[in-house]
Amino acid sequence: MVTSGPGATNLVTGIATANYDSVPLVCFTGQVPTYLLGNDAFQEVDIVGITRNICKYAVTVRNRQDLGKIIKKAFYIARTGKPGVVVVDLPKDIQCAYGDDKYPDKIDIRSYKPNNAVHEGQIKKAIGALKQAKRPLFLIGGGVNIARANKEMQQLADLTGIPVVTTIMGKGAIPTSHPLYIGNVGIHASYAANAAINQCDVLFSIGTRFNDRITGKIDEFAKNATLVHVDIDPASISRNIAVDIPIVADAKKAIEVLLKMVTHLNCEDWIEQISSWKKLYPLALKSKGLTPQIIINKINQFFSNSIVVTDVGQNQLWTTQFLELDENKQMITSGGLGTMGYGFPSALGAKLGNPQKDVIVISGDGGIQMNIQELSTAVVYELPVIICIFNNGYLGNVRQWQEMFFQKRYSSTCLRYRKSCETNCHNPNEDCPEYCPDFVKLALSYGAAGIRVTHADEIEAALKFAKKNASAPTIIEFIINREENVLPIIPPGSPLNEMIMEY
Amino acid sequence: MKKRWLCLFVENEIGVLARISGLFAGKSYNLNSLTVGTTEDETVSRMTISLLSDDQTFEQIKKQLNRSVEVIKVIDYTDIPIHKKEIMFLKVANCSEHEKTELFRFSQVFETRILDFNNTTVLLESIQTESKNNELIMKLDENFSNRIEIIRGGSVAVEAV
Numbered sequence: 001m002v003t004s005g006p007g008a009t010n011l012v013t014g015i016a017t018a019n020y021d022s023v024p025l026v027c028f029t030g031q032v033p034t035y036l037l038g039n040d041a042f043q044e045v046d047i048v049g050i051t052r053n054i055c056k057y058a059v060t061v062r063n064r065q066d067l068g069k070i071i072k073k074a075f076y077i078a079r080t081g082k083p084g085v086v087v088v089d090l091p092k093d094i095q096c097a098y099g100d101d102k103y104p105d106k107i108d109i110r111s112y113k114p115n116n117a118v119h120e121g122q123i124k125k126a127i128g129a130l131k132q133a134k135r136p137l138f139l140i141g142g143g144v145n146i147a148r149a150n151k152e153m154q155q156l157a158d159l160t161g162i163p164v165v166t167t168i169m170g171k172g173a174i175p176t177s178h179p180l181y182i183g184n185v186g187i188h189a190s191y192a193a194n195a196a197i198n199q200c201d202v203l204f205s206i207g208t209r210f211n212d213r214i215t216g217k218i219d220e221f222a223k224n225a226t227l228v229h230v231d232i233d234p235a236s237i238s239r240n241i242a243v244d245i246p247i248v249a250d251a252k253k254a255i256e257v258l259l260k261m262v263t264h265l266n267c268e269d270w271i272e273q274i275s276s277w278k279k280l281y282p283l284a285l286k287s288k289g290l291t292p293q294i295i296i297n298k299i300n301q302f303f304s305n306s307i308v309v310t311d312v313g314q315n316q317l318w319t320t321q322f323l324e325l326d327e328n329k330q331m332i333t334s335g336g337l338g339t340m341g342y343g344f345p346s347a348l349g350a351k352l353g354n355p356q357k358d359v360i361v362i363s364g365d366g367g368i369q370m371n372i373q374e375l376s377t378a379v380v381y382e383l384p385v386i387i388c389i390f391n392n393g394y395l396g397n398v399r400q401w402q403e404m405f406f407q408k409r410y411s412s413t414c415l416r417y418r419k420s421c422e423t424n425c426h427n428p429n430e431d432c433p434e435y436c437p438d439f440v441k442l443a444l445s446y447g448a449a450g451i452r453v454t455h456a457d458e459i460e461a462a463l464k465f466a467k468k469n470a471s472a473p474t475i476i477e478f479i480i481n482r483e484e485n486v487l488p489i490i491p492p493g494s495p496l497n498e499m500i501m502e503y
Numbered sequence: 504m505k506k507r508w509l510c511l512f513v514e515n516e517i518g519v520l521a522r523i524s525g526l527f528a529g530k531s532y533n534l535n536s537l538t539v540g541t542t543e544d545e546t547v548s549r550m551t552i553s554l555l556s557d558d559q560t561f562e563q564i565k566k567q568l569n570r571s572v573e574v575i576k577v578i579d580y581t582d583i584p585i586h587k588k589e590i591m592f593l594k595v596a597n598c599s600e601h602e603k604t605e606l607f608r609f610s611q612v613f614e615t616r617i618l619d620f621n622n623t624t625v626l627l628e629s630i631q632t633e634s635k636n637n638e639l640i641m642k643l644d645e646n647f648s649n650r651i652e653i654i655r656g657g658s659v660a661v662e663a664v
Contacts, residue, residue: 052522053529057572060517077572111514111575235566238559 004030004092005043009050013339015085016054020336021169022146024083026074033093034062048089056084061091064099072107081114082233083146115232118249118257126228126245127261129202133226135270136162137200139185142169142335143207143231149252150327153206154178156255160262163274165193167208168316169335172325182274183283186214187490188317191281194496196274197222206230207251210240211336220495230254281488281501283321287481290456292318292390295478298459299360299388300324302467306358307332307350311343311367313397315390317486319362341370344387348374351383358386358467365391365415365435365477375446378473386466387475392482393428393435400485404503405492428482443475450475504555506535508580508587508660509565511550514573515541522573523550532556532564536589536633536657547575551587551659553633580660587660591636592618593627593643594652605646613639633658 002011008029018025032041037060048058057077061070074086130136144153154174157164165185166173174181183190185197194216197203203225208214215221221241229236229243230251237246247254285293296319299308308323310316310333323331332350334342343363351359361368368389378385390396399413408426416432417425443450449469451462453476466474488499513519520539527534535553542549556564561581568577580587593615595606606625610617615629629636636655643651 048518049521052518053525058518062517082570109572112572233570235563235570239563 001028002030003043004032004047005045007043008045008047008089011047012050012054013337013341015051015087017334017337017339017342019054019056019085021142021334022083023085024078025085026078027085027087029087029089030095031060031089031091034091035093037091048087051085051087054085055087056082058087058089060089061094064094064097067094067099068101068103069107072104073109076107076109077112081112115248116250116253118253119247120257122245122247123254123257123261126204126247127258129226129228129245130160130162130204130262130265133202133265134267135200135273136160136202136204136265136267137196137225138162138164139197139203139205139208140164140166140170140173141206141208142167143251144170144173144255145207147207147232147250147252149255150174152252152255152259155259156262157181159259159264161264161267161271162204163196163267163271165189165196167211167214167335168320168333170208171320171323172329172331175326176324177326180271182278184320185496187216188321188486188488189496189499190278190283190321191488191499191501192274192277194490194499195277198224198495198497199273200225202226202228204228204230206254207232209236209336212240215240215496216490216498217493217495220497285318285484285487286502287484290454290459290478290480292480292484293322294456295388295390295459295480296322296362298463299362302460302463303358303360304328305356306330306360307347307354308360308362309333309343309347309350311361311363312338312340313364313367313395314392314400314484314486315362315364315367315396316343317397318390321486340364340367342367344368344385345371345374345377347385347387348378348381348383351385352381359383361385361387363387363389364396365389365393365439366395368439369437372442375443375448375473379447382471383473384470385473386463387473389439389475389477390480391435391439391477392480392484393432394482396484397486399483400489403483403485404489404500439475439477443473448473448475450477452477452479454479504557505561505581507554507556507561508585508658509550509552509554509568510578510580510660511552511568512542512575513548513550514575515546515548516573519548519573520550522571523552523568526567526571527554527564530564530567532560536655538657538659540659551657553658578662580662584663585660586663587632587658588630589633589636589658590656591629591631591639592652592654593629593639594624594654595627595643595647596624596650596652598623598625598647598650602646609643613642615639 029047032044051058074088078086157180163180165182183193185193203222227243228245230247234248285291305328307330310319343361347359347361393416395413418433440450453462462476488501533555537552539550615627618628619626
């Protein structure tokens with residue numbers, strides 16, 4: 001809920017972020033009174049017009065008597081079908097007008113009928129394809145997590161014995177320790193997961209859009225496989241990748257129907273093959289010292305009932321590689337839009353909704369500063385979130401690309417830069433200017449706790465302290481290797497089998 | 504690339520036209536013409552859209568339109584018998600007497616109407632298919648180039664009975 005004008009425009013990035021990741025969200029924006037609409041009044045902005053292409057539905061309330069119906073409609077549209085964002089614009093005179101509080105129990109919108117059925121014929125076809133398969137593979141996207149079908153998905157994997165890869169939005173669809181779980185696919189995937197995509201003969205995908213970060217070069221993606229695609233959104237099917245067996249359905253409902261019909265498949269050789277790939281190229285950072293991998297592993301050990309929220313960039317990619325998830329752990333991240341600044345504020349929402357869980361933010365030193373003002377929100381609402389800042393003094397992901405694909409011409413990515421620095425600095429060293437801000441002092445100035453960790457043996461004590469600090473947020477700043485890279489990586493435009501394993 | 508026709512039934516609400524045209528703009532779909540008007544049910548508007556696209560993009564356009572909350576129904580007119588007409592005005596200026604007579608004859612043969620004229624200018628109305636109207640313009644252009652003001656209204660279409 002925000003005020004008109006600048007309040008409304010400040011929502012735009014959040015709306016686009018939520019819309020991309022199918023997060024149900026209803027936004028109420030203030031607006032100038034109806035009699036001033038279109039007059040260029042003070043703090044007037046056409047927020048319905050601005051958000052039209054980035055939300056599911058946007059409406060200005062023009063009559064007080066429609067208010068109840070519109071709010072009902074807003075929540076219904078946001079939650080059903082493929083979830084999304086609804087913007088309800090409330091002019092000042094409508095806000096202040098007296099009227100009834102009628103709120104309809106049910107709503108029927110003739111132009112909006114989300115699909116609730118599962119086409120059994122298509123499911124049978126898909127199962128027919130699976131029965132022929134020697135090297136079947138499940139590719140699971142965020143749709144399974146949104147439909148809260150994790151338990152069903154695990155049953156499906158157990159029952160069929162088919163190995164599972166996920167997108168980063170689908171991570172956690174089955175526990176990461178599950179013997180059939182291989183890892184993430186895509187440009188920073190595990191080698192085994194991408195190899196499995198390349199070699200599979202039936203790719204059974206549920207709730208994914210085949211985004212370019214997943215597919216790599218599109219012509220080479222799973223090109224020997226029969227493709228089954230379950231998605232709630234018909235427009236996601238056969239958009240990027242031509243699908244052989246499309247199934248338009250909610251992930252949970254489709255999996256429930258599948259569970260009644262599937263049988264166990266013998267693909268031991270295939271599983272054997274995949275585990276040999278896993279052994280050949282395990283996911284691991286080569287560097288020593290205080291590495292992101294060591295920190296995330298400690299977080300894995302330390303918090304058993306938790307929500308980990310990432311920001312965007314290297315911190316996010318390392319987390320998707322090394323974080324372990326099970327039914328008591330959840331990961332939240334901005335996948336589609338990749339919005340820096342997302343992690344910390346959404347962790348506050350996660351904590352408000354799940355006060356009994358430990359909520360941990362994993363952020364970079366760049367992203368955390370994009371919404372650092374929310375520290376006061378966290379202090380005011382006494383939200384003890386644990387903010388882990390991986391500080392490498394760079395906008396690390398962009399720096400990595402500058403290093404790997406732009407001949408190390410570092411530009412606008414160093415956060416220890418000063419105007420007086422040498423223009424063509426390619427090598428950070430001890431003499432670099434001091435980092436600003438001092439995150440420990442910053443935390444203290446807000447009334448939060450702040451700890452700086454420079455050695456791996458200090459991690460545990462810091463996490464222990466943060467967990468005990470139950471009334472205010474704790475910032476833990478981890479000083480990591482300045483030029484740590486996320487590996488493996490697939491260069492832009494390359495197919496999934498052209499991974500750079502070491503650099 | 505192929506010429507396609509779509510008919511859309513949408514909620515007659517503020518902003519729906521912007522939503523539909525914005526979808527085409529936002530996704531870089533190529534839109535040729537769009538006409539909109541209310542139907543016998545005044546809460547419903549009907550749009551006729553013509554566009555150029557390949558098969559795959561066209562499928563995607565239909566799906567995108569269908570999933571829009573305000574769209575009640577999408578009908579693909581591409582391969583079904585339809586009647587379609589486009590309204591067009593042609594104002595031809597700086598005509599001699601002889602040329603005016605020419606235009607009156609032209610109008611008779613090519614089934615346009617003379618709506619208005621004065622000493623030097625003739626206003627023609629043509630309600631024909633888009634391609635016929637294109638031909639008319641080409642014909643007139645032979646003798647009256649740079650003197651024609653063209654106002655085209657976009658097509659409407661309806662299924663054959």
